[in-house]
Amino acid sequence: MAWFNRQKANINTEQQREMPDGLWTKCPSCGEVIYKKELELNYFTCIKCRYHFRVGSNEYISFIFDEGSFVETNENIFSGDPLDFTDTKPYKERIADSIEKSGFNDAIITGYGTVNGKKLSIAIMNFSFIGGSMGSVVGEKIYRAAKYSLDKKVPLMIISASGGARMQEAALSLMQMAKTSAVLAELGEAGVPYISMLTDPTTGGVTASYAMLGDINIAEPGALIGFAGPRVIEQTIKKKLPAGFQRSEFLLDKGFIDFIVDRKELKEKLTSVLQWFEK
Amino acid sequence: MAANPILEFELPLYQLEEKIEEMRELGKSINLTKEIAELEKKVEDLRHDIYKNLTRWQRVQIARHPARPITLDYINGIFTNFQELHGDRSFGDDHAVIGGFAQLNEQSVMLVGHQKGRDTKSNLYRNFGMANPEGYRKALRLFKLAEKFNKPIITLLDTPGAFPGIEAEERGQAEAIARNLFEMSRLRVPIIVVIIGEGASGGAIGIGIGDRILMLENSWYSVISPESCSSILWRSWDFKEQAAEALKLTAKDLKEISVIDEIIPEPIGGAHRNHSLMFDILKKTLVSEIKSLIKEKPEKLVNARREKYYKLGVWEEK
Numbered sequence: 227m228a229w230f231n232r233q234k235a236n237i238n239t240e241q242q243r244e245m246p247d248g249l250w251t252k253c254p255s256c257g258e259v260i261y262k263k264e265l266e267l268n269y270f271t272c273i274k275c276r277y278h279f280r281v282g283s284n285e286y287i288s289f290i291f292d293e294g295s296f297v298e299t300n301e302n303i304f305s306g307d308p309l310d311f312t313d314t315k316p317y318k319e320r321i322a323d324s325i326e327k328s329g330f331n332d333a334i335i336t337g338y339g340t341v342n343g344k345k346l347s348i349a350i351m352n353f354s355f356i357g358g359s360m361g362s363v364v365g366e367k368i369y370r371a372a373k374y375s376l377d378k379k380v381p382l383m384i385i386s387a388s389g390g391a392r393m394q395e396a397a398l399s400l401m402q403m404a405k406t407s408a409v410l411a412e413l414g415e416a417g418v419p420y421i422s423m424l425t426d427p428t429t430g431g432v433t434a435s436y437a438m439l440g441d442i443n444i445a446e447p448g449a450l451i452g453f454a455g456p457r458v459i460e461q462t463i464k465k466k467l468p469a470g471f472q473r474s475e476f477l478l479d480k481g482f483i484d485f486i487v488d489r490k491e492l493k494e495k496l497t498s499v500l501q502w503f504e505k
Numbered sequence: 506m507a508a509n510p511i512l513e514f515e516l517p518l519y520q521l522e523e524k525i526e527e528m529r530e531l532g533k534s535i536n537l538t539k540e541i542a543e544l545e546k547k548v549e550d551l552r553h554d555i556y557k558n559l560t561r562w563q564r565v566q567i568a569r570h571p572a573r574p575i576t577l578d579y580i581n582g583i584f585t586n587f588q589e590l591h592g593d594r595s596f597g598d599d600h601a602v603i604g605g606f607a608q609l610n611e612q613s614v615m616l617v618g619h620q621k622g623r624d625t626k627s628n629l630y631r632n633f634g635m636a637n638p639e640g641y642r643k644a645l646r647l648f649k650l651a652e653k654f655n656k657p658i659i660t661l662l663d664t665p666g667a668f669p670g671i672e673a674e675e676r677g678q679a680e681a682i683a684r685n686l687f688e689m690s691r692l693r694v695p696i697i698v699v700i701i702g703e704g705a706s707g708g709a710i711g712i713g714i715g716d717r718i719l720m721l722e723n724s725w726y727s728v729i730s731p732e733s734c735s736s737i738l739w740r741s742w743d744f745k746e747q748a749a750e751a752l753k754l755t756a757k758d759l760k761e762i763s764v765i766d767e768i769i770p771e772p773i774g775g776a777h778r779n780h781s782l783m784f785d786i787l788k789k790t791l792v793s794e795i796k797s798l799i800k801e802k803p804e805k806l807v808n809a810r811r812e813k814y815y816k817l818g819v820w821e822e823k
Contacts, residue, residue, distance in 0.1 A: 308762060308819035309753050313738035362818030369815060391706070391728045393738060396752040397764045400706060400728040401817040404714050407686035408814045415691070431728070433679035434667075434707040439687055453679035453707070454669030462669050472674060482677050 253277050255448075269489040278446045278489060280426055282328075283335045283350035286385055289492055290348070296339035300370050304331055305363050309396055317394040320356065328354040332363040333388065336371040338380065342497040344504070347375040350385040353427070358388035360432050361395040365402030368436060372409040372420075381419040381503060383496075386437040389455075390430020403435035410439050419503045421496070424451050424474070424483070442484040442499065445474040451483075512566050514555060515774075521548045556773055559723075561758075562749040565731060567723040568702045572777040574784070575634075576603060576618035576661045579701065582784030583791065584609055584616065590650075592643060596676060599640030601632045601668070602712070604647040609659075609788075612795055615651035617644045617712055618661030621702070635668035636708060638681035644712045645685050648692055657695040657795050660712045665730065667708030682711040689714035690814065691807055695798035697791065700724045700756075700765070701776075716810050717794050718765040720756040721787075723775050726764070727754040763817065 252259050255277035265272075269289060270279040287296050304321070311317040325331060333355040338347045349371040351358045368384065375382040391399035413420055422440030424433070426449035434453055437443075445451060452472040460467060470476050477483045487495050511519050525544050528537050559567070567573070580587050584607035592598040604617035619636065622628030644660075651658045667678055689696065689712075696715035704713070704726030720726060729737075734752060735744035753759075756768040769787055772779035798806070 302823050304821045304823055306819040306821050309751070311751050313748075313751060362820045365818050366820055393729055393734055393752075395819075396727045396729075396754065397759055398762060398818055400710055400726075401764055401814065403683075403707065403710060404686055404690065405814045405817055407683060408690035408714075408811050411687045411691045412811060414687075431707055434682040434711075435686055436683070438677075438680040438683040452674050453667065453682070454674065458669045459671065459674070463671065467671070471671070480675050480677065482680055 271489055278448060280353060282352045282354055286350050290341055291339040296337055298335060298337040300336050300367050303363050303366060305361055308398055311394040324355050330355050333358045334364045334367050336367045344500040345380045346383055347371050347380045348383045351387045353387040359392035360388055360402050361392035361399050365405045368406045369409050372413050375418050376413055376416055379418055381500060383421040384436055385423045385425060386428040386432050387425045388428055388432040390432055403431050406436040407439060410436060425449050429455050444485055444487050445483045447474055447486050449474045451477050514563050518552055552774055561755050562746040564723045564755050565725050565749055567775045568725050570777045573702060574776055574780050576620045576663060579661060580616060583788045590647060593639040593646055595642060596639045599637050599643055600630055601634050601636040602640030602644055604644060609791060613656050615647055615656050615658045617647055619664040621663060632668060634664045635666055637668050637673045638676040638678050641681035641685050641711050645688055652692050652694050655694060657799060659697045662700045662704045662709045662713050663702035664705055664708045665703050666705040682707050685711050686714055690811060693803035693807060695806060697794050700726050705730050716798055716806060719767045719769050720765045721769045722756055722771040725754040726759060727752045
């Protein structure tokens with residue numbers, strides 16, 4: 227017991243939100259308060275510490291493709307419920323809710339367009355859709371994007387952001403690791419380039435299949451990239467993990483990433499990479 | 506062999522068997538032949554009943570039974586002239602994945618499998634069958650060796666998962682598994698995969714792509730273990746039985762959705778009840794599968810393998 231009592235109530239700081247809906251936003255890394263418009267102009271990276279905010283496929287399309295050149299494909303593929311899966315909520319409901327909340331039909335979009343005039347086929351994951359989890363739809367759409375690349379001899383890029391395989395499709399999700407890796411092998415045999423870009427976070431079955439199989443693997447700064455999630459590792463070894471463990475810079479140091487690319491420079495770097503493959 | 510623990514659902518069987526033993530003792534002084542025979546029939550009927558109606562969680566328990574045959578048992582029981590080959594030629598030798606030359610009757614094959622232990626000591630040595638990246642890289646080295654000399658590959662899957670440790674991440678657990686999936690899909694020799702116990706996620710499929718996927722009746726194969734699934738989706742460890750049901754992780758379930766090609770029946774009561782019968786059953790299937798697969802031309806084999814994986818998945822196109 228304190229020996230005196232507070233006369234007035236605590237100062238109320240109101241609700242704290244990571245990403246306020248207002249005009250200003252706070253960098254979760256350095257605490258800098260940034261005007262939202264400015265953040266957008268800065269490719270959703272912090273003006274002070276260059277922290278990369280998580281963004282979705284629409285943003286990446288605008289960062290990479292020449293204006294008006296992007297054409298979305300395979301947009302009408304939706305998850306089924308092959309196993310009639312129910313945990314605390316039926317899978318069908320989870321899908322319907324996620325479609326409504328995220329505005330995407332599943333955890334990946336595919337399409338093609340031009341990057342400074344160079345053709346590129348692409349698949350971009352959306353972490354906001356059930357943690358970017360990979361089920362049959364993700365596998366099939368990657369398969370089709372790769373087949374498009376194969377037919378048209380156009381380089382393929384996949385931007386990953388995923389917690390791993392989707393549990394609600396169980397073994398079928400696991401099989402998407404095989405399916406996507408197999409089609410990338412076919413693409414490789416045909417001599418069509420594949421660029422894998424890993425963003426925050428990329429873990430589990432996605433890292434252990436297409437995300438690690440690029441002719442070049444590139445990553446955004448500070449992205450969490452790994453096979454097992456940090457919590458699982460801590461539980462297994464019963465130790466705290468060192469700072470920076472499983473971040474892009476760590477993977478670069480260990481030899482699993484070719485280079486780290488700042489979002490602001492993405493289009494430029496991508497153009498020069500595509501040029502290398504071309505000439 | 507390790508002590509044979511009794512699974513909960515097997516208890517009535519053991520109780521009846523004990524009773525029969527008691528009556529046999531008694532039978533030395535009184536004639537109980539008829540009663541014993543009746544009871545023995547009852548045991549057999551009960552055994553059939555129990556094992557024909559196992560829940561998915563019960564099958565998971567059988568798959569983990571400490572007396573269940575593990576990779577080296579199958580190697581010794583089915584193959585001859587096994588010569589283990591060690592190391593990934595880059596970092597070290599993983600004891601959780603073993604492999605090497607062997608003969609199946611007259612046919613040379615390359616064997617690769619997850620290796621669990623039998624007791625605490627051997628389990629620590631084998632890291633409980635949880636491979637590190639060098640295990641997957643050793644496997645890949647042996648696959649390539651088999652391809653170079655045109656020998657069929659047989660892999661045996663039995664792992665609770667790839668090892669989630671700091672060093673495993675540093676050495677690229679994800680890359681090692683991904684590379685195997687990529688390369689196995691294009692190997693120009695036949696690959697037969699057998700799930701003999703636990704087939705947990707990426708750790709299992711990391712040596713699990715093939716032309717024929719066989720699965721023992723009481724083994725399980727899925728994207729996650731029932732326990733971890735329970736902890737993530739139900740936020741509690743207590744829903745493992747529901748998770749096992751929801752995941753549909755048994756051989757029968759997976760045959761229905763074409764994830765596996767064939768169910769290998771086990772001796773009644775599970776593979777741990779009769780090792781040598783289990784070896785005979787599996788050997789017969791392996792011999793006939795290899796016979797048909799080695800006739801295929803490499804291009805045809807690889808194309809068919811690819812097409813099989815391309816078809817996997819269920820989605821709706823609206």
